[in-house]
Amino acid sequence: MRNIKARLIEEKIAKGFMQLSGIIITGSLFFIVGTILYKGLPYLSWEMISQTPQGGFYMGKEGGILNAILGSLYLASASTFLATLIGIPIVLYLNVYVKKGSLLARSAKLLFDVLFGIPSIVYGAIAFSLMVYLGIRASLLGGIITITLLTIPIIVRTLDELIDTIPTDLRHVTSSLGATRWETAKVMLKYIKPGLFTAILLAFGRAIGDVAGVLLTTGFSDNLPKYIDEPTATLPLAIFFQLSSPIPEVQGRAYASALLLTFLILVIVLCSHILASKQKKHKI
């Protein structure tokens, strides 16, 4: 047996490394947000949020990115809404109608786990080819469909975890009172209400931040989004395009746009965190 002192020193070194790793990982968050804040804040202006790109915008002249902000909000809201509409019945089916732990339930859950891991560029590529095949051009609609596919697994997975936290008593009680399974499902939905909104917000955050999926399917436009079958600008894509410009003014606006997106995401995360802690206290 080695000397206790040497063993304790080894413990100290290991612990020090672990603390350092923890600091690096949490620190990276502040570092990323800090870098974007530092670079973007000087360029942020009311004009940026309230106007569409004017003539010469990409040469550094006036205008803003209202088109991209609105486009992203439309796209993310519509696809989150659709994904929720499709996702909730799927989760309820898997948890109410199918026996828990049955082969169907298990393989379906595994499937959604795997779907969750498929990168958005693959969805984008397949949606793009489908659109070419059908003769649809890049449009808001194409983006909504792609992003909906991307968000369904998120909704299903998060809700499934939530439903697992429902006490089985609740189900037994509702059934014993003579409720049909559909009515039981409705009671369950009520129980997870705050958590449901958390899941929706998370999906919204994912939808609004995705680039690879919309790059091929949604296109880009300097006009405010008016019709669903027209190319539409999105915020992440606006950041991406402006950043690749060699003109410093335009790059600066990319930083400011990035700051806007960061702000949006942080608000979403904060709201979902508040709702999640509400879920812990939530009782019917």
Next chain:
Amino acid sequence: MISRLAKDKIAKNSSALLLGLSSLLILLVFLGLLWKAQPVLQEYSLGQLLSESVWAPLKGKFGFLPFIMGTLWVTALSLLLAVPLCIAASVYLVEYASDRLRNMVLPLVNVLAAIPPVLYGVWGVLFVVPLLGTYVAPVFGISSSGYSVFAGGIVLAVMIFPIMVSIMVEVLQTIPYELRAVSLSLGATRWETIKHVILKKAKPGLLAAVVLAISRAFGETIAVLMVCGNIPHLPKSIFDAGYPIPALIANNFGEMMSIPLYDSALMFAALLLFLIIFGFNLISRLILNRLEGQHS
């Protein structure tokens, strides 16, 4: 009025239908990719496509090796950086940290997971690339623009922090308390307990977390595209530019559709990505599900 039972039946059937349709989705994606990749697969053999290193679509040369190597370099670098850090941090959070610290750090890690890829890319361009180009590369006597596989590796490492930490913490928390108690009572220090007992026991779970992180790293597109330089050659050092597969698809899709076989070749790239990621995801999820089953 519809009877309650009828309502129940309608709900059941319509939700089953939705489930069926969305399960079909994965099959449709696979078949669609395969179908679109068919032309290039008929022209060249699989081995040719994967091992040729010349990418010149205009001359009809589709060698995917530079892109495969680009992806492998970036992924390997990110794992090299992220895996030790994540294991260490997760062990610390589970074994040493107070509840208060853990409840403070884990939500922050979740925030990191919520940050969109494009913002990681912006951070990479603003910070990582200049840092590597002006400070790090000259130290090694190499001139580099900073847009390199190394930059991609760093950005990806930060991007896979959250997925690894959250899964690793969950895995470590499933280890029974008795194992620790026994080891400690035998006179082992806490670090020795971690080294010889906890990490050994947690190995399959930690491995699953790493495999999941690999599949995330493989598919990451925009952030990597922004910092990697995107030159289709075989990277020779970590300060060399690289061109990962997802970046290839994102950069070229939709353009130059008139070049024969070009879009088919890109679809083949997407198929490759899909198959690798599907396989990796499946493996790690199966491991994780089994572990969960063991402990509950």
